[in-house]
Amino acid sequence: MLDAILILSAIGLLLGAILGWAAVRYRVQDDPLLEKIDAVLPQTQCGQCGYPGCKPYAEAIAKGEADINLCPPGGDEGIQRLAELLGVEPKPLGEGLEPKPKAVAIIDESTCIGCTLCIQACPVDAIVGAAKQMHVIVANQCTGCELCLPPCPVDCIHMVAEAENTQTWKWPYPIFTIKPVAGRAAE
Template identity: 60%
Template sequence: MLVAIVTLSALTVFCGLILGYAHLHFKVKGNPIVDQINALLPQTQCGQCGYPGCQPYAQAIAADEVDINCCPPGGEATIIALANLLVRDPKPLDPQKEEKPKALAVIDENLCIGCTLCIQACPVDAILGAPRYLHTVIVAECTGCELCVAPCPIDCIDMVPITNQSTTWKWPYPNPNIEQAQKSQKDVRLISLKY
């Protein structure tokens, strides 16, 4: 009887050690569905959905606290992508929210007084400048969230709609075959110009 108790206790301790090891080394950090939802959101960090950024909104969607149709910058395309991911029916954009065309913040450098209020308001650090010096927007970083417009005391920031032109339009998904073809066409043009 004593041998059975000792054996059972040793087996219990051994199983506990294995479970403890598995818990520490195979633990999933975060919720993978939140990461997938966040990847589909536009990453404007604008707060138009009612949350301070895309990550908190993704967490709320995953917890079924909010619906998938609250992101104006993402619009219909994001709603459809979220519906497909979560196996839900797509819905139109929340009527209390307004879908706007993509825009870029532009600072009138002749009027800018260098107050830095726009820099403090920008959630993605897309505005460059220093106190009492003019500021400018880093075009590649600006998400068009409009959070820099309201704090400006002299209204020198305008939101300019971005139109898809042949110079600004990009393929929705990177295609290495197309990029390679374009690179080889440039190489051929450069070679022909040399001769």
């Protein structure tokens, strides 16, 4: 009887020690959920969610401080994916937030005075230029966050929606014709 208790206690202590050691040795530093949430967000870094970038918003979601419906560039699809990831119900986009078509910023070169204010505002360093030199936006790096619009003193930046062309066109979802039930129309 005593033997059995001792042996079981010893096994318990040994396994406990192993588990305790493993918890210290193989500690996961970063929150894996955070990375997953960040991967779903569109990385426009626009701050429309109220956080200063996609990663801070992902952190807030991971901590349960922020709702999942605050990202307008992600749209309904982004909310859907976040809901699937977190195992919660999807909900419509938050109040006052509106999804916009994808656009890129363009600088009107004749009006630009080279003040570098937009360069400082750009979250992804997509604007090239220097003081008193004309600035230009690298279109394929622009995320369309619109953060360069307010600082411009001469309002020379405007957003241009991306037009669909034969390179970006997608095959539509096949549409089914609805067949009326025979005899129903006559009634």
